[in-house]
Amino acid sequence: MIKEGQIIKIIAGFYDVKSFDNQIFRLRASGSLRDNNITPLVGDYVEFKDEQLLTKIKPRKNELIRPKVANIDQAIIVTALSEPSFSSLLLDKMLAIIESQSIPVVIIFTKSDLGNQQPYYDYQSQGYKCFMINNHDNSSNWNEIKNTLKNKLTVFTGQSGAGKTSLLNNLFNLSNETNEISKALNRGKHTTRVVEIFEEENMKIIDTPGFSSLVINLTKEELAKSYFDFKNWSKLCEFNSCLHYKEKNCEIKKQLEMKKLLNSRYENYIKMLLEILGAKKNYD
Ligand SMILES: Nc1nc2c(ncn2[C@@H]2O[C@H](COP(=O)(O)OP(=O)(O)O)[C@@H](O)[C@H]2O)c(=O)[nH]1
Ligand SMILES: [Mg+2]
Ligand SMILES: [Zn+2]
Incomplete structure (x- = not known):
């Protein structure tokens, strides 16, 4: 049968x-x-x-490579404001990879008790849905985050140590082992090893082991159209294939000059573009 x-x-x-x-x-x-x-x-x-x-x-409606999962409704990128120190390049890489698949993202900035909170305001101003939390503060409003998870398959991703497991423990009253405890027992071995869908009420969640670095696995064309805050403007670039780099009449560069886009986003974009072009050269 x-x-x-x-x-x-x-x-x-x-x-x-x-x-x-x-x-x-x-x-x-x-x-x-x-x-x-x-x-x-x-x-x-x-x-x-x-x-x-x-x-x-x-x-499949979509497919992510890291973690290896399919049919995702949304991704939650968990990124610490400190410990590990905030890297806008790493965040923008994760965004580019996920958004190139047209998967909606929510960014959760953790460790508001430890770090400079500016990145939260920056990404919010670019139109991203963002939360800022302290996992050690029991009075936090977890329900607002839970509301974004209803009736969806959500993958939690982000650097190891960012606070993914702590957050899921808070949201669902779990007591999954976080990284600190495992360090004492097991020299920093990742505690979240198996990729697994866990279902709670009407929410489907995938916690992931996280990573410490990320290689951009997109083509230059995919990258150029990935960022959510570039998408609308890039339609107005003179060339449909504009890489927003050396081309003339590039709307992205105009918007940058008018301070409508974050400089750091553009700088990270160029870093990724050069990474892709450089990698390609090696294979040609
Ligand atoms: N101060 C502070 N520490 C946090 C916060 N969130 C997580 N941590 C700590 O960061 C470490 C890594 O957390 P964990 O949830 O295992 O991260 P994961 O690797 O992303 O799953 C643990 O020691 C947590 O207690 C936070 O908001 N503030
Ligand atoms: Mg974890
Ligand atoms: Zn352009």
């Missing part, structure tokens, strides 16, 4: 699938999936047979 569901976890070659009637099955991939080199991802909608065999992956 054929059933349908969603992959919620992948472990050691097995796929945990939650069927549409809310049962969980541990499945193997069918030979034909393996022969066709189709790699099932957490978030994939699938068909399976005899409660054992994964037979079909349905078309």
Whole structure:
């Protein structure tokens, strides 16, 4: 008998699938999936047979590489204002990668008790949906954040140590292990190892292990159209293929001069562009 569901976890070659009637099955991939080199991802909608065999992956609406997940409704980027120190380049890279897939983002700035709060105001002024929180302050209003999670599959991403697990503990009264404790036990080994969808009320959440650095895996054309705050203006650039770099009559550069766009965003954009162009040169 054929059933349908969603992959919620992948472990050691097995796929945990939650069927549409809310049962969980541990499945193997069918030979034909393996022969066709189709790699099932957490978030994939699938068909399976005899409660054992994964037979079909349905078309994806999107796909992220880091973490490896599919069919995401939104991404929450968790970034610390301090410890680890705030990096606008890292944040802009995450934004570019996620927004190039047209996945809506929310930015949560953590450790408001430790760092300069300016980045929160900067990104808010660019039109991003932002929150600023202190995970150690019990009086924080977690409900406002929870409201943005309802009826969606949300992936939490960001540098390790930024406070993702602490935030999820606060939102859902969990006691998942945070990084500090594990450092004492295990020399800083990441505590969030498995990519897994966890469901609470009508919210589907994926916590991720995080990362310490990020390679930009976009083409220059994808990058040029990724940033949310560039999107509207870039339509007005003279050239449709404008990279907002050396081209004439570039609307992005005009908006920068008029201080409508953040300088740091543009500088980071150029850094990423040069990274992409440089990497390409090596392969040519
Ligand atoms: N001062 C302060 N520390 C925080 C805050 N959020 C998280 N931390 C600490 O930062 C460390 C890493 O947090 P964790 O949630 O494991 O980060 P993750 O790697 O992103 O999941 C832990 O020691 C937390 O207690 C915050 O808002 N303020
Ligand atoms: Mg974590
Ligand atoms: Zn341009």
